[in-house]
Amino acid sequence: MDRLADRKNAAEFLYPPIDPFDQRMLDVGDGHRIYVEQCGNPNGVPVVVLHGGPGGGCSPAMRRYFDPSHYRVILFDQRGCGRSRPHASVEANTTWHLVRDIEAIRTTLGIERWMVFGGSWGATLALIYGISHPDRAAALVLRGVFLMTQAELDWFYGGGAGKFWPDVWARFTSLVPEDEQTDFIAAYHRRLFSGDLVQETRFARAWAAWENTLASIENTGAGGGESPAEYARAFARLENHYFTNAGFLEEDGWILKNAGALRNVPGIIVQGRYDMICPPTSAFALHKVWPGSDIRVVAKAGHALSEPGISAELVRAMDRYRADAAMRRLA
Template sequence: MFDYLTACLAGHAVFRGDEGFGPVLDVGDGHTLWFEQRGQGRDALVLHGGPGSGCVPGHYDLFDLSRYRVTLLDQRGCGRSRPWAGHDLAALEFNTTAHLIDDIERLRNHLSVDRWVIFGGSWGTTLAMAYAQAHPGRVSAMILAGVATTAPRDLQWLYGDIGNVFPEAYADFADHVPVDADPVHTPDRIAAYAALLRDPATAQAAADAWCAWEVGIFGGDIDRPGSRFADPAFRLGFARVVTHYFAHGAWLAPDALLQKVGRIAHIPCHMIHSRFDPSCPLRAAWMLNAAWPAARLQILDGTTHSALEAEMTTAIRAATDQMLLVG
């Protein structure tokens, strides 16, 4: 589930954890988080996809920076936050959804923000909803693109059922699980990948296979020059974080976000989702919209998933402009 795919394929800047730092926030547990702000006006926070992708400069283009002060945050273990999973397995320690929610609150207090508009893309929509349900008084509005709840059925779709549409790529993806893992049981496959990615002898091959699948369902190629995935170290860091989260179901009870949507029923939310998104079925957004009185669901006709693809970017920018009028 990835809001960064277009950035990867179009050659946006790669931030893999070994570049120079901007501002950082020490959140304890050995983790320091990179963040950055641009613009002026209403406070907004970007929650990137993956999990494990990190932010890219193109995320600023989703907002009118003359009217928004936008904060980008690289979540634990990825981007310019340290430790970085591509170098250090310690990046996976003290790294759960609950930790990320606490990090957002720590950052909000650090920046003296009362309430902010939350934008989430793909996995970032899961994190955005989880944060808002934990701290509803700190969220004035939400924009969610490529909606993902990280429920078991959604993981089954992405790492199992959609293989019926891409059998060639799926055969390669499945070949990398250990022979003692059930080849049709998706949770076992994800856990098997997570184990391979922790072993230095098998980690890079597993990362390559995992990322080839993720990109393949969008018609991409990990070897395309200029993409994030062309960097083996990025593939390793990303795959370690995403399998770490998904092997644990993101530490969320099944359908927890849907069951607790009443906590955020009053928060204005604009959801944007493509009808034929191969990564995240429309069903999740549809179910949330039906249970969320203040939400609106905009359905795009196509396979777009990334927030940085043209059609999605246009829709998101219109939504962020509109949210200036509410909350």
């Protein structure tokens, strides 16, 4: 990574803000309707953007990682979050429902193959989608790799990351009675799904604050700020629901065990060296079993998409594929 990123904020690396040329609510069944938008070049190379969380939702800034004259950018809010409805719902909301939704978007928009861009949980979902549909995934561009393993959950919710952020960890854990502190995911689950909106919101904000504070190396430990109640409730409930169910994967380590399906799918992994939420060991483990991957470690960066070095590398990755003849044929 060049030194220029050290002196800039993330926005300076991005393409100018753009508005969608298409917005719709797509009925995907099971009582769910998901928000979908398209921006950029309607006849360009298609790329679908998978947001993090689960439960994070997409944002206008996510449109700006792609040359709008070249890419047809598709963003959507996954089930239960953002503008999708019903809000904060975990009914009929599993990884495999989301994979099916991605395919529903692709076929609805008449796309044969597309690139897949995702970070954190979005990287997880991109990998699972690519493994399940390697003929539809032309390339993967991933940031802050999360492999949905028990070891990763133990790191973040079992005290590993807390050893580096003991003051923030204390705030997260102090809300839970001592006799429940052997399993914070389960303890928070009981309260996030208690049926008491006040209690759910309180614990949702605490859950979101723990993650948000650790997202960027720029944070000082003073706290990640209090998330709006509606956002925090969807984010925390969906994350907790997925983590309680081990991502709805058949076995621990499922992604690495099935990564062979990506042998003909190229990809770029962008990883912050000081990522406290998704430590680099996961990105390197993935790179080792995925021959078509290239890994870029950003020296002075953590987990957040908004880190200058992370943004610079992601834009660089998409610009690199812009010049790729095989990718141009997708248009």
